[in-house]
């Protein structure tokens with residue numbers, strides 16, 4: 001049964017809580033103040049904490065912040081008095097797991113305790129000693145039950161060598177999840193090699209992945225082992241796998257079936273022992289149906305799969321992530337920012353986030369860079385959000401915007417000489433005038 005740290009300055013309530021938890025078979029560790037709780041935390045190693053919100057000295061929220069800095073994944077339940085809704089909202093936004101309103105019924109308390117323990121235990125037992133604890137997933141900040149379930153599944157998958165396919169919109173944390181899987185697997189002491197399949201020019205994919213011998217093609221001035229061989233005994237992460245050209249898909253399938261690679265120009269193949277995790281922001285099933293992805297390769301890669309939910313479908317993570325990025329980025333930019341001003345987190349929590357966690361990180365970075373005090377003002381958040389919106393114009397508008405700035409640039413370069421500008425754009429003069437007229441740009445303004 002679980003070890004639960006309980007913190008309350010009211011000795012009667014502390015006793016009551018303790019009895020109830022003992023009755024349910026748990027071990028209760030009592031602390032009558034936040035400071036005492038912190039002192040007990042490191043050697044008692046509880047599975048969760050229950051703390052009163054209002055306490056003299058260090059209050060429940062301050063205690064939570066201090067605990068979370070050391071144990072970001074320890075679930076914390078807050079005991080709150082009736083009518084302290086704003087405090088509850090604040091606590092939940094900071095990442096407190098849940099709350100129970102006083103006076104409470106034993107069943108209500110235990111329901112919340114069980115919920116918190118389910119999260120804590122999803123990541124507990126039966127792991128090799130050096131993989132116990134949370135270090136494998138410490139980079140993943142979340143309090144979403146959907147994410148917790150996914151992480152528990154990922155941890156189970158990590159124990160086998162099965163190929164994993166991760167699906168999720170851009171910026172949802174696919175690479176982070178792949179790294180966590182590797183860190184939780186028996187291969188964690190070996191390399192994880194990440195490859196963005198969409199970023200390698202088509203004619204170089206084969207030699208990048210499988211290596212080449214000296215002289216195999218123009219520019220191959222020395223032997224190269226390739227990324228698969230670099231990942232030997234470890235894991236290879238094939239990001240944007242849907243971008244792999246069809247011809248390469250055949251070769252990858254052969255490597256996965258035969259577990260050996262042949263570098264370009266080499267006479268012989270050699271064995272490789274690599275675990276494959278791949279990811280895509282497009283649904284590979286659709287790519288298969290459209291004839292752009294080989295079905296046999298799809299089944300090879302998709303032995304088990306994980307789907308990361310978009311940030312908009314786990315809004316409870318937004319404030320937690322925003323505060324996390326605020327802290328890490330403040331450090332990076334040597335700023336002493338302590339929080340978002342009232343209203344700021346609410347705006348972030350309700351924004352649409354088409355670019356998911358990466359976009360949230362960008363918005364917070366913008367706020368941190370521009371912040372001059374210790375609080376990030378709501379207006380700053382608003383500005384950062386709307387400038388992000390501008391970056392995500394609908395295609396037609398984005399095209400128009402680009403055309404306009406392109407034309408302006410040409411006229412600047414040519415000092416308003418339309419004939420020259422049209423030549424640079426490889427357009428005839430009539431077309432070019434028409435374009436300028438469409439954007440209401442007067443060439444005369446650029447003459448010096």
Ligand SMILES: Nc1ncnc2c1ncn2[C@@H]1O[C@H](COP(=O)(O)OP(=O)(O)OP(=O)(O)O)[C@@H](O)[C@H]1O
Pocket residue numbers: 139140141142168169170171172173174175176177239281321357358361
């Ligand atoms: N749960 C999370 N906790 C902390 N940081 C996160 C989380 N999810 C994503 N990030 C951060 O957001 C950024 C985008 O994450 P990542 O690169 O893993 O996404 P992705 O889904 O692989 O994106 P893409 O499809 O564009 O390659 C990274 O900087 C990553 O560290």
